[in-house]
Amino acid sequence: MAERSVGARTWALPSRPVIAGAANAAGRKEGEGPLKDTFDAVCPDDTFGQSSWEKSESEMQRLALTGALARAGISPERLSALFAGDLLNQCIGSSFAARTLGAPYLGLYGACSTMGEALTLAALTVDGGYGDWAAAAASSHFCTAERQYRTPLEYGCQRPPTTQWTVTGAGAVVLAREGKGPRVTHVTPGRVVDLGITDTNNMGAAMAPAAHDTLSAHFQDTGRSPADYDLILTGDLGDLGRQLLLELFARDGVDLSPNCTDCGLLIYDRERQDVHCGGSGCGCSAAVFTGHILRGMAAGRWRRVLFCPTGALHSPTSALQGESIPGICHAVALEAPGREEEDHGVS
Amino acid sequence: MAERSVGARTWALPSRPVIAGAANAAGRKEGEGPLKDTFDAVCPDDTFGQSSWEKSESEMQRLALTGALARAGISPERLSALFAGDLLNQCIGSSFAARTLGAPYLGLYGACSTMGEALTLAALTVDGGYGDWAAAAASSHFCTAERQYRTPLEYGCQRPPTTQWTVTGAGAVVLAREGKGPRVTHVTPGRVVDLGITDTNNMGAAMAPAAHDTLSAHFQDTGRSPADYDLILTGDLGDLGRQLLLELFARDGVDLSPNCTDCGLLIYDRERQDVHCGGSGCGCSAAVFTGHILRGMAAGRWRRVLFCPTGALHSPTSALQGESIPGICHAVALEAPGREEEDHGVS
Numbered sequence A, B: 001m002a003e004r005s006v007g008a009r010t011w012a013l014p015s016r017p018v019i020a021g022a023a024n025a026a027g028r029k030e031g032e033g034p035l036k037d038t039f040d041a042v043c044p045d046d047t048f049g050q051s052s053w054e055k056s057e058s059e060m061q062r063l064a065l066t067g068a069l070a071r072a073g074i075s076p077e078r079l080s081a082l083f084a085g086d087l088l089n090q091c092i093g094s095s096f097a098a099r100t101l102g103a104p105y106l107g108l109y110g111a112c113s114t115m116g117e118a119l120t121l122a123a124l125t126v127d128g129g130y131g132d133w134a135a136a137a138a139s140s141h142f143c144t145a146e147r148q149y150r151t152p153l154e155y156g157c158q159r160p161p162t163t164q165w166t167v168t169g170a171g172a173v174v175l176a177r178e179g180k181g182p183r184v185t186h187v188t189p190g191r192v193v194d195l196g197i198t199d200t201n202n203m204g205a206a207m208a209p210a211a212h213d214t215l216s217a218h219f220q221d222t223g224r225s226p227a228d229y230d231l232i233l234t235g236d237l238g239d240l241g242r243q244l245l246l247e248l249f250a251r252d253g254v255d256l257s258p259n260c261t262d263c264g265l266l267i268y269d270r271e272r273q274d275v276h277c278g279g280s281g282c283g284c285s286a287a288v289f290t291g292h293i294l295r296g297m298a299a300g301r302w303r304r305v306l307f308c309p310t311g312a313l314h315s316p317t318s319a320l321q322g323e324s325i326p327g328i329c330h331a332v333a334l335e336a337p338g339r340e341e342e343d344h345g346v347s
Helices: A053-072 A089-099 A111-127 A142-149 A203-222 A238-251 A282-298 A316-320 A340-346 B053-072 B089-099 B111-127 B142-149 B203-222 B238-251 B282-298 B316-320 B340-346
Strands: A010-012 A018-026 A081-086 A105-108 A133-140 A169-176 A183-188 A231-234 A260-262 A304-308 A310-312 A327-329 A331-335 B010-012 B018-026 B081-086 B105-108 B133-140 B169-176 B183-188 B231-234 B260-262 B304-308 B310-312 B327-329 B331-335
Touching: A010 A203, A018 A053, A018 A183, A018 A282, A053 A081, A053 A089, A053 A133, A053 A142, A053 A169, A053 A282, A081 A089, A081 A111, A081 A282, A089 A105, A089 A133, A089 B089, A089 B316, A105 A111, A105 B105, A105 B111, A111 A133, A111 A169, A111 A183, A111 A282, A111 A304, A111 A310, A111 A327, A111 A331, A111 B105, A111 B111, A133 A142, A133 A282, A169 A282, A183 A203, A203 A238, A203 A304, A203 A310, A203 A327, A203 A331, A231 A238, A231 A282, A238 A260, A282 A304, A316 B089, B010 B203, B018 B053, B018 B183, B018 B282, B053 B081, B053 B089, B053 B133, B053 B142, B053 B169, B053 B282, B081 B089, B081 B111, B081 B282, B089 B105, B089 B133, B105 B111, B111 B133, B111 B169, B111 B183, B111 B282, B111 B304, B111 B310, B111 B327, B111 B331, B133 B142, B133 B282, B169 B282, B183 B203, B203 B238, B203 B304, B203 B310, B203 B327, B203 B331, B231 B238, B231 B282, B238 B260, B282 B304
Parallel strands: A081 A105, A081 A133, A231 A260, A231 A304, B081 B105, B081 B133, B231 B260, B231 B304
Antiparallel strands: A010 A183, A018 A169, A133 A169, A183 A331, A304 A331, A310 A327, B010 B183, B018 B169, B133 B169, B183 B331, B304 B331, B310 B327
């Protein structure tokens, strides 16, 4: 195998690309939740000053990207590549945001795993020597997702208890070859895993097996165990999906519970905000990672983090045709500055 | 800039990844066209034995992938990554094909530029040392595209003369570090270019400025001129888009006409097959590249080829909201074995 492959599925990144800048933006409900102080911009009416929800989502992603670029101290033209995606048909949230920037654009579709996929490919671009800077971004918007995937907002549909609430949020990161932020040390791209779940109101159950698959591969490839991470953060399995993930690992004799949580459980107050199983959407893990997590790493709260966004790769059409829901999970290992010695033993 | 960047936007690939295997599949109309002998599989009723058009498209992409893997002589588990995409909402053509393979999967959305984006990222994965094999695939299906983007097939809508015909086709490539096939020497990822075209029945006009932008960057970055290529092959600009591209280059004092053609013009007999401006869809450039082009390179017809799939990054929703159509084009430079000496002077 090539020198940067570790085990069957993990890539070690010898240059350890640095998060040189990150930013996010979120909607009103997210701005009223427990992570409200970790968002760079909160729009009180979720419109971001635009005339349609789709344009609002695109503007929100643009805000996150320009914020991340400003913190990295570079203009968009200096990006070697921008990797971005969202949940909208034909990914218009991202392509219209990219239109304003003029950077080389590689559009992604990874459903709610998109921020993990984008970080993986941006890190590979920088680590491989294909430029000094690359960006990763993802977004979702409650109002665009509801009308595209479910029913018009005006219907006020009831939701079963297993559902999650699509986050209005976006996050963006600029990776660089040099700098002082947290570093990406390893990535484990996911494969499509489908255990036959067909209930589109229970995405957590559909995605948990993919998270189990990718995390297991990551631990096996790197020789690390869950205890080697201060935080293992899945994308948006929500409450039910997280329980299933813990159960799958328990069957392997591994206790994942002490340091594993989920972006979908962090972003809302489930007692007070009526979101059933928690948050979801590409913007959930993107906004939580670029706010709460990176701020926590900067403050020394967590040194080594495994960020594992999960996605459900179905569509309304595939669901109507009776197909089950394939899941995917991409894992990105990060390290705050100051643990160089330990890392080198592993990679 | 990093060592693998050439100029502002092009990446040189020092290891020159090899096309170790390629395959395609196509529908009846394509199988009756001038490239009929270059398809590995043609399905006479376009169903590929499936019960819905979406499942047919997925099966067609799976056929292309398994064919490419067989020719490369590897099992899917040995792939370091599979990059794939299609035109369907949430890219279910690709994710359901990937579900059958078990390889790490990175889903893309690049509209009809997808094969260029997938080849770019697969080449980067192999060249960067992140594994010995990576795959690229893309597909489109006339029947899934018509009902998703336009009107139900049964309506038999009339089409204006500027329209193109969505190709029922799929193509897949396996790239490797070592081997005897054509090599990928450079890639120039595209940026989003939008000159304000709003007519969704005239995609060629929307995409031509993006092709002009990427090709110009490629020539400037590499110091090459159009004459350095035996063939410059755009994705699916069609007849009108190609004329506009030639006009844009003519304004720069560059005559692109002698060695430039378009996949959308090659795949059908426009006199006989009633396709107006030509073919389109992710599957158009994917099926033409993996058949006609790679066979021609193997036969010595072309030594140096610049493959430039183009995409229109809009959606039905963005069109209804009055948005213009952003275009993108990714350029991939290939070299048949035997011109090593000349290359090394350039990269």
